[in-house]
Amino acid sequence: MGKPKIVLTADRTLMSIYRGISLASFFGCAPAIDPYRHDGFWYWILKNQVTPRVLFDFICNPIEHDHGIARYAPYGLRKIEAGLLRDGFARDEVAVVHPEHIERFIGPETEVVGIYEMDPLGMGPVTMTFTYGRKMISYDEFYSAELHKRIRLAKERTGSKAKVVVGAAGTWQYNYDPAKIEEYDIYAIVEGDFGGTAPELDGTGVTGAFFRALINGEFDVANPFKKSDFKVIIKDFDVDGRKYYGRFIHYNDEPSIDEIPEIVEPSIHGMIEVMRGCGRGCKFCEVTLRPLRYYPPEKVKQEIEVNIKKGGLRNAWIHSDDIFVYGLNPRKNKNMEPNTEALIELFEAVMSTGVVHTNPTHGTLAGAIADERLIPKLSEVIRAGPENHIGIQCGFETGSIRLIEKYADRKLAPFKPSEWHWVVKHAVKVLNEHYWVPAFTLIMGLDNNEQEEDSWETVMLIHELEHEQPESKFTVTPLTFVPIGLLSKSKFYDIGNSMTPAKVAVMYKCWQHNFKYGIMKFMHKVGQNDPIRRYFFTGLARALGGIPLTAMEKYARRKGPEFERAIEKVKAEYW
Numbered sequence: 001m002g003k004p005k006i007v008l009t010a011d012r013t014l015m016s017i018y019r020g021i022s023l024a025s026f027f028g029c030a031p032a033i034d035p036y037r038h039d040g041f042w043y044w045i046l047k048n049q050v051t052p053r054v055l056f057d058f059i060c061n062p063i064e065h066d067h068g069i070a071r072y073a074p075y076g077l078r079k080i081e082a083g084l085l086r087d088g089f090a091r092d093e094v095a096v097v098h099p100e101h102i103e104r105f106i107g108p109e110t111e112v113v114g115i116y117e118m119d120p121l122g123m124g125p126v127t128m129t130f131t132y133g134r135k136m137i138s139y140d141e142f143y144s145a146e147l148h149k150r151i152r153l154a155k156e157r158t159g160s161k162a163k164v165v166v167g168a169a170g171t172w173q174y175n176y177d178p179a180k181i182e183e184y185d186i187y188a189i190v191e192g193d194f195g196g197t198a199p200e201l202d203g204t205g206v207t208g209a210f211f212r213a214l215i216n217g218e219f220d221v222a223n224p225f226k227k228s229d230f231k232v233i234i235k236d237f238d239v240d241g242r243k244y245y246g247r248f249i250h251y252n253d254e255p256s257i258d259e260i261p262e263i264v265e266p267s268i269h270g271m272i273e274v275m276r277g278c279g280r281g282c283k284f285c286e287v288t289l290r291p292l293r294y295y296p297p298e299k300v301k302q303e304i305e306v307n308i309k310k311g312g313l314r315n316a317w318i319h320s321d322d323i324f325v326y327g328l329n330p331r332k333n334k335n336m337e338p339n340t341e342a343l344i345e346l347f348e349a350v351m352s353t354g355v356v357h358t359n360p361t362h363g364t365l366a367g368a369i370a371d372e373r374l375i376p377k378l379s380e381v382i383r384a385g386p387e388n389h390i391g392i393q394c395g396f397e398t399g400s401i402r403l404i405e406k407y408a409d410r411k412l413a414p415f416k417p418s419e420w421h422w423v424v425k426h427a428v429k430v431l432n433e434h435y436w437v438p439a440f441t442l443i444m445g446l447d448n449n450e451q452e453e454d455s456w457e458t459v460m461l462i463h464e465l466e467h468e469q470p471e472s473k474f475t476v477t478p479l480t481f482v483p484i485g486l487l488s489k490s491k492f493y494d495i496g497n498s499m500t501p502a503k504v505a506v507m508y509k510c511w512q513h514n515f516k517y518g519i520m521k522f523m524h525k526v527g528q529n530d531p532i533r534r535y536f537f538t539g540l541a542r543a544l545g546g547i548p549l550t551a552m553e554k555y556a557r558r559k560g561p562e563f564e565r566a567i568e569k570v571k572a573e574y575w
């Protein structure tokens with residue numbers, strides 16, 4: 001049997017349902033290998049492994065497949081698949097495949113291998129935090145490298161000349177480690193207008209045109225004088241006196257909602273999107289640079305029905321950048337007050353498909369409380385309750401009023417930056433009362449402009465929340481600053497070399513909260529419905545959850561008395 005012309009795939013960390021624990025999909029950011037560990041107790045037990053591979057592989061269970069064809073795939077890959085089928089490619093010419101069976105699909109007939117990449121080199125903010133600025137190798141990087149190696153070997157073995165093309169939100173990382181372009185034998189890196197957030201290649205006719213141009217060799221040379229929808233830039237990089245080259249392809253248009261195809265095969269986690277873009281304008285965010293568009297409820301329903309009928313899924317994970325912006329026009333509505341009616345209509349449509357659980361991926365705290373009717377009403381529609389908690393990722397960003405005002409003032413609209421602490425506390429109260437659990441992310445070293453007092457304001461805000469609302473349910477994950485969005489000209493926050501005592505205090509406080517409150521107090525009450533699995537994973541987290549705290553204490557001892565004092569201060573004043 002011949003091989004498909006176009007093979008689409010993603011590495012193992014993106015092709016797993018993580019045993020049904022949606023937040024565990026961050027586990028790929030965990031450190032896998034410490035190349036600098038050569039002796040000691042842990043070397044004796046684990047050699048260079050940091051998070052034991054057997055544990056990672058257990059939690060990151062591979063996706064189901066039919067003879068190598070993935071039964072579920074990342075939503076973005078499903079969109080490209082749908083675009084190709086719409087634009088004239090036959091079903092047997094396009095295959096979305098399981099990464100561990102990629103060799104079965106690569107042969108002389110294969111023209112393109114397209115890889116969906118979110119964090120290929122482990123430079124995403126969560127990963128940079130966990131690996132101390134890439135001093136260790138994360139599972140994201142480890143499995144991405146493994147996939148590229150398998151593809152290279154399969155091509156060599158079969159004499160395939162397939163072009164390897166990478167796309168999606170992590171492709172910007174190749175700019176910072178161009179040697180990997182050569183090592184992975186990447187033909188092209190597809191970037192969106194804004195540096196890789198979303199090459200929106202799924203507009204009518206665009207997907208087919210892009211892949212046909214690839215196959216016909218039209219991107220082989222960069223020709224600035226040729227009129228084309230796709231711009232090819234050959235970048236050269238000088239790294240330690242050695243030259244590397246990369247072919248970057250830009251597509252500078254965004255399809256309207258009508259031009260975006262519906263998925264035709266099931267997505268991982270039952271994910272579907274309801275909007276693209278966000279009008280809040282946070283300077284550290286790529287998403288805000290994209291035009292804001294919303295899916296009408298009917299289109300949303302069609303995609304959920306694909307997941308139900310073809311994937312047997314009973315949940316819908318709603319990809320949104322700020323769900324509470326859905327249905328509003330930020331140009332006309334400067335206050336960003338939510339369009340409550342549009343949101344209710346959207347979630348009524350979602351629930352009418354028969355799903356038993358739904359949750360939006362992201363939302364702002366200000367948006368959640370700007371209309372006091374919103375969360376109570378939405379909770380009723382989606383049947384939130386003690387047995388059905390709704391997880392939502394929210395940007396806490398910083399406790400510093402100074403920083404939030406400078407970098408994300410509209411994130412707070414309709415409230416003022418001076419009200420930020422109140423917004424955080426009140427939103428946690430309202431969300432928790434209606435069985436929503438915010439998973440906060442905050443940014444360490446924001447624009448390399450975070451001063452000591454800013455960090456301590458963050459520690460203090462978390463502490464106040466705990467003490468004013470001792471039964472509250474939320475988690476906090478510190479991320480290091482990555483220069484994207486309007487701050488793309490800034491520098492990475494170098495956690496490996498620029499840690500300060502106050503920032504160690506932020507990390508320590510966050511993990512102490514997650515352990516003491518998240519793991520010990522409420523993990524067993526929320527999450528999946530299967531009680532056996534819930535208790536199993538809570539037990540596992542309780543057994544391992546203290547390790548990062550001990551590691552940070554050890555790190556502080558190594559760094560010196562100032563760092564130790566910062567940890568002691570958290571223990572004495574903010575515990």
Ligand code: SF4
Binds near residue numbers: 278281286288364
């Ligand atoms: S609210 Fe969230 S998605 Fe919107 S611009 Fe700010 S960080 Fe980005």
